Amino acid sequence: MINKVIGSVREALADIPDGAVVAIGGFGWGGWPYNLVLELAKRKVRNLVGVGNSPRQFLPLLNVDGHCMLRKIISSYPIMKHGSRSDPLAEYIQKGELEVEGTTMGTLVERLRAGGAGIPAFYTPVGAGTEVEAGKEKRIFDSRECIMEYAIKLDYALIKAHKGDRLGNLVYRHTSRNYNPVMAMAAKITIAQVDNIVDVSELDPESIVTPGVFVHRVVAKEVETPVEWIEQDKQKIQEAERR
Amino acid sequence: MKSRLTRQLICLRAARELKDGEYVNVGIGVPAQISCFIPPEIEVVLEVENGALNHGPIIDDWDKYDVDLINAGGQPISMKPGISFFDVADSFAMIRGGHLDTTIMGAYQVSERGDLANWKTPEQSIGAIGGGMDLVFGAKRVIVLMEHTDRSGRPKVVKECSYPLTARGVVDLIITDMAVIGAIPEGLELREVAPGITPEEIQAVTEPKLIISKQLKEIEF
Numbered sequence: 001m002i003n004k005v006i007g008s009v010r011e012a013l014a015d016i017p018d019g020a021v022v023a024i025g026g027f028g029w030g031g032w033p034y035n036l037v038l039e040l041a042k043r044k045v046r047n048l049v050g051v052g053n054s055p056r057q058f059l060p061l062l063n064v065d066g067h068c069m070l071r072k073i074i075s076s077y078p079i080m081k082h083g084s085r086s087d088p089l090a091e092y093i094q095k096g097e098l099e100v101e102g103t104t105m106g107t108l109v110e111r112l113r114a115g116g117a118g119i120p121a122f123y124t125p126v127g128a129g130t131e132v133e134a135g136k137e138k139r140i141f142d143s144r145e146c147i148m149e150y151a152i153k154l155d156y157a158l159i160k161a162h163k164g165d166r167l168g169n170l171v172y173r174h175t176s177r178n179y180n181p182v183m184a185m186a187a188k189i190t191i192a193q194v195d196n197i198v199d200v201s202e203l204d205p206e207s208i209v210t211p212g213v214f215v216h217r218v219v220a221k222e223v224e225t226p227v228e229w230i231e232q233d234k235q236k237i238q239e240a241e242r243r
Numbered sequence: 244m245k246s247r248l249t250r251q252l253i254c255l256r257a258a259r260e261l262k263d264g265e266y267v268n269v270g271i272g273v274p275a276q277i278s279c280f281i282p283p284e285i286e287v288v289l290e291v292e293n294g295a296l297n298h299g300p301i302i303d304d305w306d307k308y309d310v311d312l313i314n315a316g317g318q319p320i321s322m323k324p325g326i327s328f329f330d331v332a333d334s335f336a337m338i339r340g341g342h343l344d345t346t347i348m349g350a351y352q353v354s355e356r357g358d359l360a361n362w363k364t365p366e367q368s369i370g371a372i373g374g375g376m377d378l379v380f381g382a383k384r385v386i387v388l389m390e391h392t393d394r395s396g397r398p399k400v401v402k403e404c405s406y407p408l409t410a411r412g413v414v415d416l417i418i419t420d421m422a423v424i425g426a427i428p429e430g431l432e433l434r435e436v437a438p439g440i441t442p443e444e445i446q447a448v449t450e451p452k453l454i455i456s457k458q459l460k461e462i463e464f
Contacts, residue, residue, distance in 0.1 A: 027293040027331070028317040030310050077371045093368070100369050105292060106335035106377030113332045126339060126380040130408045131363075132372070162311075174311040174328055175320075178293045181330040209330070225310070234305050237317050 004168045004218045005197055009039045012191050012219040016045055016156055019071075023051040023112070023152075023183040024058060025159040031176035032057060033160035033193040034225040040069075040158070047071040051112070051152060053105070053179055054078070055089055068092045074152065076105040104132065107149050109182055114151035116185025116214070121150045157187035161210070164194035168215030169208045177209060184214040191217040247420035248437050248462070253388050255280045255464050257347055257418050260386060261287045268292070268338065268378055270348030271316030274388050275301050277347060278320070290343060291315050292374040294334045299323040315374065338374065339381040346382035348375055350389045350414075352404045355451035357414040357426035359387065360406035370407065379413045391419035392448050400424065400431065401450045421445050423462060430454050435462045 006012040013036060016022065022040070026032030041060040050058045050070045054077035061069040078089070078100045092098035103111065104126055114122055123146040127133055137148040159180040161170035170192055172180060184190040192210075197220050248256070250273045258280035261267060268290045269277045279300040281287050288297045292315040299321035301314060308319045337343060350361040359379060363370025379385050389399055400417065417424040422445045423435035433442055433453040438461055446453055 027315065028310075028313060030293065030313050030317075077373050078369050079367070079371045102369055102372055104372045104376040105331070105374035106339045106381075109331045109335050110339075124339070126377050129411050130376070132376065172328070174309070175291070175293050175295050175313055176311040177328055177330050179331050182332045230308070230310060234308065238305070 003166045004212070004216060005166050006217045006219045009035045009193070009219050009222055012036070012217045013039050013043060013158075016040065016043060018045050019047045019049075020045070020155040021049040021051065021153070022156045022158065023154045023179075023187065025052070025157070025178065025180035025183050026057050027053050027175070027178040028056070029225060029230055030174075031160050031172065031178045031180050032225070033158045033191075034229075035219075035221050035223060036158040036160075036191060036193050037061065045069065049074070051075070051108075051154060051183075053108070059088075062088050062092075068098050070098060072099040072101065074101045074103060074108070076103055076108045078102045103149075108152075109179065111149055111152040112154075112179075112182045112186040115153040116182065116187075119151055121148050123148050152186060154183065154187035155189065157183035157190040159184055159190060159192050161192050161194045163196045163198050163203060164192055164215070164218040165198050165200045165203055165212075166218070167200055168192070168210075168212030168218055169200075169203050170194070170210040170215060171203055171207060172209055181210045181214075184210050189217070190215045191219065193219055193221050195221055246439070247391070249420075251276060252464065253418055253420060256423065256462055257386060257388055258282065259464070260416065260418075261285065261345065263287070265344040266290060266296075266337075266342065268343055268346045268382065270346070270375065270378075271314065271373075272349055274347045274349060275314055275316055275318060290334070290337060291320065292331065292334055292338070292378075294329050294331055295320070295326060296329070296337075297323050297326045299326075335374070335377055338377050341381055341383065343378070343382045345384040345386060346378040347386045347388060348378065350387045350399070351393075351406045352399050352401050353387055353389075353414050353417050353426075354404045355402050355430055357412045358404050359385070359409045359414050360404040361387075361409050363407045365406060376409050379410045384415045385413045386416045386418065387414050388418050391421040391445070396448070398448050398450045421448070424453065425456075427454070432456050433459060435460055437462055
């Protein structure tokens with residue numbers, strides 16, 4: 001019998017080694033697997049390559065006893081904006097401890113999708129004629145200049161879903177779906193934090209978003225995302241609105 | 244009255260550009276307010292990069308904040324009948340695949356030829372590309388909302404962008420706190436002026452020579 005449900009968040013992440021390429025789902029705090037990220041911060045792993053929409057996805061990993069657990073971040077929004085001048089990444093970048101690869105959001109997600117679908121690279125017009133094209137192979141399609149982008153393959157994807165069953169079938173809630181299904185496809189090991197574990201056959205087959213083949217471990221959330229994180233976020237957005 | 248338009252009035256004017264049946268992405272920050280100003284007599288489908296189509300206005304009441312129902316800027320959004328949710332791969336297939344009619348976003352600079360710079364300042368070593376570059380490469384029409392001058396009073400409508408480019412020749416319309424300017428093959432055409440502001444005053448804070456439209460008028464809301 002297949003049973004992908006793991007008893008605890010700790011067990012679910014136990015084997016992530018140094019140097020692993022790890023994606024973390026979420027867009028803002030929506031769809032962000034808070035429990036998994038916090039547990040990863042407790043593990044003494046180093047030199048991770050992080051893939052995620054913005055560095056906020058890696059926030060608990062950026063300063064663990066004065067160290068950044070990541071050696072590289074691939075992200076579409078690689079600065080901590082919303083008015084904060086003290087970018088937590090800047091210090092590590094200056095010290096040469098952290099490499100940051102910026103990529104457009106659409107290219108980031110397509111690179112992940114390609115990684116999950118067995119496509120090694122693809123061409124896109126997005127970024128041609130800008131700084132983004134630097135060092136990339138170019139080709140013209142339909143009289144439009146395009147640049148080549150490589151797929152991203154992940155060792156682990158840490159994702160969040162609303163409901164999951166023992167086969168790894170997942171459904172999400174509203175805009176919290178975001179990167180999670182695509183990261184699930186691109187990883188050797190996908191670990192899903194879910195709000196609820198449900199019996200097989202409870203999820204409507206027509207509505208399952210991520211079929212179980214892409215998911216290897218399912219674990220129930222143990223604690224809620226702290227209100228102060230969300231509170232902090234609200235304040236930053238409100239401040240930005242006032243400026 | 245002679246004063247520059249507030250951000251809300253800029254959004255109100257931008258909302259009037261939208262047509263019934265259009266699929267539109269409004270950018271994070273100020274342009275997101277456009278969701279509150281869509282004229283009730285038309286049906287416009289709003290898209291957000293993080294994966295929703297046909298959402299309603301952003302919600303000002305943060306007590307109703309639901310982390311699972313937000314726009315790309317993290318603001319709470321409302322549901323509308325017919326809303327759909329999807330992942331970012333589908334979202335960017337819509338955006339990059341040419342399925343959106345209009346995208347509206349902010350900018351640091353726009354050039355005479357419609358070049359757009361809005362993701363990185365010259366001082367930044369890493370910028371925040373986000374989905375803006377995807378949107379302008381993919382959407383059929385690009386509208387830029389911005390203040391006419393930067394905080395030091397320098398023109399943001401320039402001959403040549405000095406900031407790193409987002410894309411070349413993509414901007415169709417610029418709506419500022421002083422004017423509405425169309426990008427046409429001949430250059431930039433001044434079409435509307437804010438109440439009480441003269442074309443000369445606008446030209447004085449605009450680098451390229453503006454073409455004055457024969458139908459020049461005051462901005463109406």
